[in-house]
Amino acid sequence: MAAILEVQDVEKYYGNKSNLTKAIDKMSFTVEKGEFVGIMGASGSGKTTLLNCISTIDRVSSGKICIGDTDITTLKGDNVNKFRREKLGFVFQDFNLLDTLTSYENIALALTIRRTPAGEIDGLVRQIADKLGITHVLDKYPYQMSGGEKQRTACARAIVTQPELILADEPTGALDSKSARQLMSALGQLHTDLGATILMVTHDAFTASYTQRILFIKDGKIFNEIVRGDDDRKRFFEKIIDVQTVLGGESSDVI
């Protein structure tokens, strides 16, 4: 399998010389095509910064990030947007749906901005909505939907363009446990059915247990890595809890 994402010696600093914060400190890892990878860490460990750097929303201080064959740290101006539009899909903690558009339109927007022919859009939207179980809310506005429905709409928007890499930032952060479970099983389904590559940031062990591999981050460095392998989800979940305990007694971060 080819590597979709390669992170090499990435550093990211904040602040000035007298008060330097290293959000990411010489981090390197790769994500293969078709993988479902989780990144875990406590608040302030640098996981969101890492995701922002990968998603081209933020710039690295040094190092290289390659997605497919492109080194995204060298992209400039509209090429960044073009790259993001064509290669990446996003799921955010706070959904980031446009409140003026219906669920259908929100999903379709991801296609229309890629100049997908108008005739193909309807089929694509309905297909993905069916997979995520949101066909019944397609004509609703975000404020008429539940959190879970909103997040699944956001997932549909991220995946409908069939991006090389889907980046999810705390997708269950704003959801109740039932919605979270629904969302994660839907994501897992998409991963297996469509072979989508997903990189997800979370600090919730339960959410993380749906992934195949987890990178633990602490103080901007990779602290540990566990692979699910053939374990069932329950077993994997226990492993995660174990690592989290080792990670630094932050019981408040563990559910």
Next chain:
Amino acid sequence: MLSKLALRNMRRSIRDYSIYFLTLVFGIAIFYMFNTLGSQEVLENFYRLSAEKAASATTGTTTKSIFAALESMLGYVSVFVAAILGFLVVYANTFMIRRRKKEFGVYLTLGMSRMTITRLLLLETLIVGLFSLAAGLLIGVLFSQLMSVFVVQLFGMESAGATFVFSFDAMVKTCIYFGIVFVFTLLVNLLTVSEKRLIRLLNASKRARTDDVRHPTLSFIGFIIGMIVVIGGYIYTGLNHNKLMSSPEALLGHIAVLLPLIVIGSLLIIVSISGFLISLLNLSKKFRMTGLNVFVIKQLGSKFHSTVLSMTVTTLILTITLSTISGAFSITNAWRTQINQNYPVDLFITRNYTLEADKINSSDNKVGSIYEEMKAVGFDMSLLSEYSEFTVNFSPDVPLTLLFDESDFYELKNNKQLELTDSYSENNNTYDSYFSSPVENIIFQSEYNKLKELYHLPGLSLKKNEYAYMSNMEGYKNIMNRKLSEGYKFDLLGTTYTPARNSVIVSPMYPSFAAMNKGVLVLPDGAKIYSTEEIKNTPLMHTDILIANYDLSKNQKDQIDMMFNGGISLNMTESLLEVHVTDNPEYMNLWVKLGERAVIEEDTDSEDQEESEFEDEEIFGEEFGPRSMYIYQPYSRYIDAELELDTNSCVLFIALYIGLIFLMACTAVLGLKQLSDSADNKERYIILRRIGCSEKMINNAFLRQLLFFFLMPLVLALIHSGSILFITTITMNTFLRTDLLVSSILFTMGILCAIYISFMIVTWLGCKRMIHDVSKPEKTE
């Protein structure tokens, strides 16, 4: 402590505050500028002129009433301006307070009492108020200076007062008015804070505002009703256009009917068109599913009510601006062009007298030319840089029927051309009576050659049996043009005359504001115009005309006018010759002396000082002769026409000034709405960028919203003011030439649209920067 918090609040929410602050500063500046008009030189000039007009007996009541109408109109306009600015400030304030609801919620959660928050708001209002007043007044003073210069430069007005002064009255007025507005906004804000449920304050920003989807059929019906209301209003006014100028009450009455109709109609049209357009575009799947179109459509729909309101307000302001400015400017401009055409020289002096035709050029004639006569009594004729003199003849044997038949009469009558001339009246309105009595003005070839230079006319050489025709009055000119091109011939005392040219020589003969020269027949020298010797030996009416331009290197034109602005006229009732004189005693003597020479024969009586009267009972005796009387009447272009123009310029200046203020106000309404909206839309643009929209796509989407906002009111306002100006044009067409008016209107509208569009571009650049800024990712962690 509280003041620290208030100041810190403002610094913190500087972006939201800056829009509010900007609105206030703009509003205050505009209000000051409008009110400063009352104390400017121009308006003093205006009042002086209106007082003069009112006092002078010669100018009819119409001018006086126009001034009166204008004055009361200014009163209404100031109320309108105040209302618009008040609306603007309240709008900006609501916008700001909505964005700060959460902040107040947090204060309350932290245990601050509502009383303290009230005091905080009071303090904030006070600080913002003081700063914005200072800034607004400063900008107002600067802008009023700039604008007066701009107006003077742009429209080439020299006479209106160009120097602007600081107006203390306007400042006080502004402070009081905005003080009231501040108190009002404060009350609104306090009402917001007194919201009982804390959660609604805290969650205010989360509540999605989506307006109901508009129904296409309903929109269509609304559109039809709106059209009917507006068109009905215009048709009603258009049908009554001839009553408009009859009195200021009639004018204001019609405006009072038309204005509400326009307001209601525009509102309906804007609501329905936007709704209709949005739902129509929404129905077209192909359009909807391309690029960011769906986003743009929903953006336009999402704040439908406030959008529609601000667009309607803009349409109205823009309509007023466009029609006032283009109307005033165009009328003045057409007037000016017309005066230049119809008043080709600085000075005309006509001299009417009766004399036997034989004697005119004979040595028996003791009276010299006008020039010689005036020079002889001591007029300083060197003040005239160029001059010429010619004679117009009349003959009972050459009636108008020679050229015009009965069908021509009815054509003229139907075109309302006859009513414009003095001789037309109730008793004199049939072909026979009207066209047989007056005789043609006749000038001979050699006389024509004398006037052609100063009148800028083409040369003419007539053969023995040829004629030419001079005219500039629309109806007569058209008929004669037709006849000349068809080679119309007529027989006059044994000679058959054919036209020398196939078109009329377009020219005035006597001075007038408008094109009122019915016609002058030009005949070859020596042409026979009297049928018998008897008529030749009867004293007949003649007119000598001296035309001259002033030598302005020697003196000011008003100074020269002083000398020539006298006259000798005939008092019909008492059979007296009256000498009208200027205030200057030196010149008065000259006119008295000229008067003495005006009566040929010996027994002149004594004359008084001011109004010298020459009694002469025999003048209207059984026979005309043997005496002759010379009646002098000077016409000065400056006095007759340009003073009128000064009044016009004054009115024009006011119109321009108000118009430009309005233009600024409506772009402020739209611009600020755009700014506040784009601040509101910050989140949406961030999302768009996150899902991969390029800068170009986002800018494009924003541009389309902006164009919709700015162009829809512009188009509507153009249609409105087009209709209004059309009515104005048909109302004025009896006085002013339509083609001149229309070209002026188009020119002015072009300039105004250019100004408006440049304002739009400025807003576009400002907002572009703003959405670019806000959609940059925020620093995380």
